Amino acid sequence: MPWEVQEIVFRNFYTAFLSVRVQRPGPGGSRRWMTCLRDLCLMPCPHTEEGSQDYFCLHRHQMLCDVDQVTAMRFILRQPSPVWLHFTIEDLQIFPPGQKSPQKDFPSWLSQLTPPEQPASLHGELPDPEKVSTEVQQMWVLTEVIRARQAAARIGRFDVDGCYDINLLSYT
Amino acid sequence: MLDPDRGLSLTIARVVQRLQGSSLHSQLERQARVSLHKPEIKLESLKEDIKDFLKTSGWEKKLQNAVYSELNVFPSPCHPAAPPEHIKEPLAYMRKAQGSWEKRILKSLNSMCTELNIPLAQKRPANEQKELLNKWNEMGTDEPDLSLFRPVYAPKDFLEVLMNLRNPNYENGEQPSFRNHLGLIQVPLKVKDIPELKEGFSELGLNIGQLGIDDSAQVPPEFFENEHVRVGQKVLAEQDSAAAQQYVRQGCPTALRADLWALILNISNQPEDILYYEQLKSNVIQHNLLVDSLIYKDVKLTASNDDYYFVFEDYLYQVLLCFSRDTSVLEHFAYSSATPPKSYIQGKLGMEEYAVYYPPNGVIPFHGFSMYVAPLCFLYHEPSKLYQIFREMYVRFFFRLHSISSHPSGIVSLCLLFETLLQTHLPQLFYHLREIGAQPLRISFKWMVRAFSGYLATDQLLLLWDRILGYNSLEILAVLAAAVFAFRAVNLMEVTSLAAAEAVLADLSTLKVMPLLQIFLFATVT
Numbered sequence: 001m002p003w004e005v006q007e008i009v010f011r012n013f014y015t016a017f018l019s020v021r022v023q024r025p026g027p028g029g030s031r032r033w034m035t036c037l038r039d040l041c042l043m044p045c046p047h048t049e050e051g052s053q054d055y056f057c058l059h060r061h062q063m064l065c066d067v068d069q070v071t072a073m074r075f076i077l078r079q080p081s082p083v084w085l086h087f088t089i090e091d092l093q094i095f096p097p098g099q100k101s102p103q104k105d106f107p108s109w110l111s112q113l114t115p116p117e118q119p120a121s122l123h124g125e126l127p128d129p130e131k132v133s134t135e136v137q138q139m140w141v142l143t144e145v146i147r148a149r150q151a152a153a154r155i156g157r158f159d160v161d162g163c164y165d166i167n168l169l170s171y172t
Numbered sequence: 173m174l175d176p177d178r179g180l181s182l183t184i185a186r187v188v189q190r191l192q193g194s195s196l197h198s199q200l201e202r203q204a205r206v207s208l209h210k211p212e213i214k215l216e217s218l219k220e221d222i223k224d225f226l227k228t229s230g231w232e233k234k235l236q237n238a239v240y241s242e243l244n245v246f247p248s249p250c251h252p253a254a255p256p257e258h259i260k261e262p263l264a265y266m267r268k269a270q271g272s273w274e275k276r277i278l279k280s281l282n283s284m285c286t287e288l289n290i291p292l293a294q295k296r297p298a299n300e301q302k303e304l305l306n307k308w309n310e311m312g313t314d315e316p317d318l319s320l321f322r323p324v325y326a327p328k329d330f331l332e333v334l335m336n337l338r339n340p341n342y343e344n345g346e347q348p349s350f351r352n353h354l355g356l357i358q359v360p361l362k363v364k365d366i367p368e369l370k371e372g373f374s375e376l377g378l379n380i381g382q383l384g385i386d387d388s389a390q391v392p393p394e395f396f397e398n399e400h401v402r403v404g405q406k407v408l409a410e411q412d413s414a415a416a417q418q419y420v421r422q423g424c425p426t427a428l429r430a431d432l433w434a435l436i437l438n439i440s441n442q443p444e445d446i447l448y449y450e451q452l453k454s455n456v457i458q459h460n461l462l463v464d465s466l467i468y469k470d471v472k473l474t475a476s477n478d479d480y481y482f483v484f485e486d487y488l489y490q491v492l493l494c495f496s497r498d499t500s501v502l503e504h505f506a507y508s509s510a511t512p513p514k515s516y517i518q519g520k521l522g523m524e525e526y527a528v529y530y531p532p533n534g535v536i537p538f539h540g541f542s543m544y545v546a547p548l549c550f551l552y553h554e555p556s557k558l559y560q561i562f563r564e565m566y567v568r569f570f571f572r573l574h575s576i577s578s579h580p581s582g583i584v585s586l587c588l589l590f591e592t593l594l595q596t597h598l599p600q601l602f603y604h605l606r607e608i609g610a611q612p613l614r615i616s617f618k619w620m621v622r623a624f625s626g627y628l629a630t631d632q633l634l635l636l637w638d639r640i641l642g643y644n645s646l647e648i649l650a651v652l653a654a655a656v657f658a659f660r661a662v663n664l665m666e667v668t669s670l671a672a673a674e675a676v677l678a679d680l681s682t683l684k685v686m687p688l689l690q691i692f693l694f695a696t697v698t
Contacts, residue, residue, distance in 0.1 A: 158532030
């Protein structure tokens with residue numbers, strides 16, 4: 001029944017700060033509530049729209065504590081500004097490891113290139129340039145490989161078989 | 173919000189995808205292959221030697237410029253789970269408002285069509301095609317009967333829509349409170365205040381040389397102007413887009429402006445670009461669009477009546493008619509909140525294989541649209557280059573001025589920025605104008621929607637547009653609008669009606685843009 005958390009994905013709706021607590025076995029074996037995310041700022045300026053309806057994605061390596069063997073999760077939403085009528089988070093999805101979050105428009109070969117072992121957690125540090133450049137080179141090689149399958153560049157045709165007779169615009 | 177690794181990989185993948193298959197890509201390949209004949213390229217270190225060759229021959233710089241251009245134009249990738257409409261516009265109620273506004277425009281166009289009994293588009297008969305081809309360079313001499321056509325909308329119609337924009341999740345109470353804005357715009361978007369603007373526009377500071385201020389007749393050119401021109405020539409020699417963008421923040425010397433803007437916008441006018449323009453021209457000849465009449469009417473009403481721009485009337489037709497046929501403009505709808513209008517040919521409604529966009533570029537011109545092109549005619553005289561510069565300016569900047577979005581350079585944010593600046597720094601003036609029924613935005617809206625084109629003297633306008641390119645943002649328009657009100661504050665305090673206020677601000681042609689901006693941002697006591 002206890003599960004492991006790899007990624008949390010959600011869409012914000014006017015929540016300014018998010019804290020997440022998880023219930024997991026602590027030292028000594030007994031279940032305790034621990035804070036894995038404290039006051040993550042979703043809206044930098046809570047009276048204004050910035051970040052109010054954005055999508056967010058939280059990885060386990062961004063969290064303050066381990067998130068395996070979790071039996072319960074608590075999401076604490078804070079919105080200090082009185083101007084909003086409601087605030088919540090929507091489309092909440094929690095992914096265990098091994099199941100990638102939905103990645104539309106994300107070329108499949110790109111995700112296959114990511115090395116299986118994650119490097120040491122990157123709290124605030126820049127990604128290693130050597131690692132990035134080797135990955136980019138691998139991507140470039142694969143780009144060449146799939147280039148043959150790419151559709152031709154835009155032709156610029158706007159008509160259908162030479163015909164462009166239009167009477168009215170469509171509302172749908 | 174993405175972690176840095178993922179965000180970087182996504183950005184790289186997107187830029188690679190955009191650039192591959194482009195003419196730059198094939199040119200780089202060709203150059204690399206040609207370089208194999210050179211003696212300094214050795215087999216053991218093939219990759220490194222070719223990379224060095226591309227660097228020394230200037231091709232790496234071209235690639236850098238192309239990548240820089242892509243990063244400037246396309247927004248940073250948001251989460252992969254975000255649907256395409258979120259990338260166009262993150263706020264649901266703004267998307268809805270834009271959709272309703274578009275529907276109104278479509279209805280207006282459809283009703284004009286039915287009233288006048290003219291099809292939206294039809295193929296031109298052969299003799300008409302020949303006639304148009306013959307007078308392509310002098311379309312201004314044509315005097316078609318346009319009295320029945322009316323512009324689809326004017327800026328003031330758009331302002332009414334923006335005034336009624338409301339966030340359903342916001343406390344829009346009837347009682348006046350801190351929640352209600354005192355201006356016309358009632359949506360709580362984040363706008364910069366003066367300290368943030370000072371930081372953002374730091375190159376406009378009092379102790380930094382500016383063209384538009386430090387090149388006036390009283391200032392000896394050795395102090396700033398000569399050196400600035402020298403640096404500009406160097407930037408052009410290096411052909412570096414990013415350096416050019418930084419350079420123009422202090423203004424472009426007139427002689428270098430055309431080349432610098434082309435460098436920033438990454439326009440090189442290759443043979444294939446000229447060919448593309450010729451193809452658009454042939455599309456204009458072949459098909460007659462109702463939008464063409466709207467363009468004619470707009471040019472006749474605005475640019476042809478303007479003392480500075482009437483000489484360019486023919487150029488304007490050549491650019492705008494081709495612009496309407498350019499399907500590459502459809503790409504900008506990926507990051508614009510707008511959607512191109514759709515139709516079905518031959519009346520086959522609902523059948524996807526007969527679905528087309530109308531006009532082909534998806535942009536319906538409004539009253540004053542031709543003023544976006546007119547100032548560029550001073551810089552570029554070759555139609556295909558003029559066309560490409562305009563197209564790039566449109567898909568980077570101008571489209572934001574007539575669509576409803578929450579983007580910091582979108583017209584809604586600019587309006588709110590203007591009103592907030594005025595309210596914060598000239599509260600007495602703002603209150604007075606509001607009391608007499610002359611909300612300041614009613615006067616400044618038309619300036620901002622046209623990016624001040626047609627209101628300022630051309631040399632001043634070009635200095636302003638230098639900064640738009642340099643900072644890759646339209647916020648300077650709102651700052652200038654507030655600065656103009658600050659400049660005429662004394663006169664405005666004495667007026668007692670909207671008409672009188674309009675009269676005070678009717679003529680901006682004598683204003684000097686850069687001193688106004690500098691004083692408002694850096695020399696006003698806050």
